[in-house]
Amino acid sequence: MKELAFQSSPRNINIFFLPRHLQRFWGASGYFWQTQWERLLSTFESNEWILFIIGTALVPGLCFWAFNGLLLVVDTTGKPNFISRYRIQLGKNEPVDPVKLRQSIPTVLFNQTMISLPMLVIFYPLFKWRGDPCCRELPTFHWFLVELALFTLVEEILFYYSHRLLHHPTLYKKIHKKHHEWTAPIGVISIYAHPTEHVVSNMLPVLVGPLAMGSHLSSITVWLSLALIITTISHCGYHLPFLPSPEFHDYHHLKFNQCYGVLGVLDHLHGTDIMFKQTKAYERHVLLLGFTPLSESIPDPPKKMESPLGPSGLFPHK
Numbered sequence: 001m002k003e004l005a006f007q008s009s010p011r012n013i014n015i016f017f018l019p020r021h022l023q024r025f026w027g028a029s030g031y032f033w034q035t036q037w038e039r040l041l042s043t044f045e046s047n048e049w050i051l052f053i054i055g056t057a058l059v060p061g062l063c064f065w066a067f068n069g070l071l072l073v074v075d076t077t078g079k080p081n082f083i084s085r086y087r088i089q090l091g092k093n094e095p096v097d098p099v100k101l102r103q104s105i106p107t108v109l110f111n112q113t114m115i116s117l118p119m120l121v122i123f124y125p126l127f128k129w130r131g132d133p134c135c136r137e138l139p140t141f142h143w144f145l146v147e148l149a150l151f152t153l154v155e156e157i158l159f160y161y162s163h164r165l166l167h168h169p170t171l172y173k174k175i176h177k178k179h180h181e182w183t184a185p186i187g188v189i190s191i192y193a194h195p196t197e198h199v200v201s202n203m204l205p206v207l208v209g210p211l212a213m214g215s216h217l218s219s220i221t222v223w224l225s226l227a228l229i230i231t232t233i234s235h236c237g238y239h240l241p242f243l244p245s246p247e248f249h250d251y252h253h254l255k256f257n258q259c260y261g262v263l264g265v266l267d268h269l270h271g272t273d274i275m276f277k278q279t280k281a282y283e284r285h286v287l288l289l290g291f292t293p294l295s296e297s298i299p300d301p302p303k304k305m306e307s308p309l310g311p312s313g314l315f316p317h318k
């Protein structure tokens, strides 16, 4: 199937049912991307491993820090207000504790430079063995979409089960507790984790898919960048308009024993989202298509009981 996809020229992709505008963008660009890629290949001729590291570590890493840089401004200053008003856990990280943040950043940087980077260097020969990540011909847009869907599926399965395993009391105490120090997470906390967790639960679930498929570097770069941006969104603590809902994983950080997966499919199958489905957070777990914060349009019910937890058991009182 892959061979077939590689053979079909970018002009033939309109035979497939794809989102029209994206397809047109890709088709209209003709051989633009192909030319850019060939230029890169000739620049890194005989040093393809450098190109591989740039595509798998540097580009996704820059995407991560560019996005998180913006979020950190909001977290530390509470400004601009049009973003901070979308906060999920009201009263938390307003502003973020600077000491806690300063203590967490080194772990994030350690995981990126001392775990992810060497891991990608080790994975390079494996990718070469599975296919040719730096193949001259770019995959078609259609094939790229098929791959994205498969990578997402593999990530959901591997992340869900490895994450659930990390909640086993022994493993939790030794490994996963670190990631859960943040009950109200922020973007950078997405990769604030014990090194073992970073390998097993963060890196492997996103690398196994591309490795199994023997994917092209272009697909791997886009996928890893997307995965980092999406995990940042799910930890950022703001339910922003027109972006995927972070309510699911935010609830996991709040309650610990609910919502282990990424998509929620396996949580639904295993019933590990039953409590979540009874909350306001679940009602808010939608793609926000307007500018009214969901905490305003779907507010918590008025205070009924004076428990240490909030009215819905969701938001602890200040």
Ligand SMILES: [Zn+2]
Residues within 6 Å of the ligand: 179, 185, 189, 190, 235, 249, 253
């Ligand atoms: Zn998390």
Ligand SMILES: [Zn+2]
Residues within 6 Å of the ligand: 163, 167, 176, 180, 252, 256
């Ligand atoms: Zn967890």
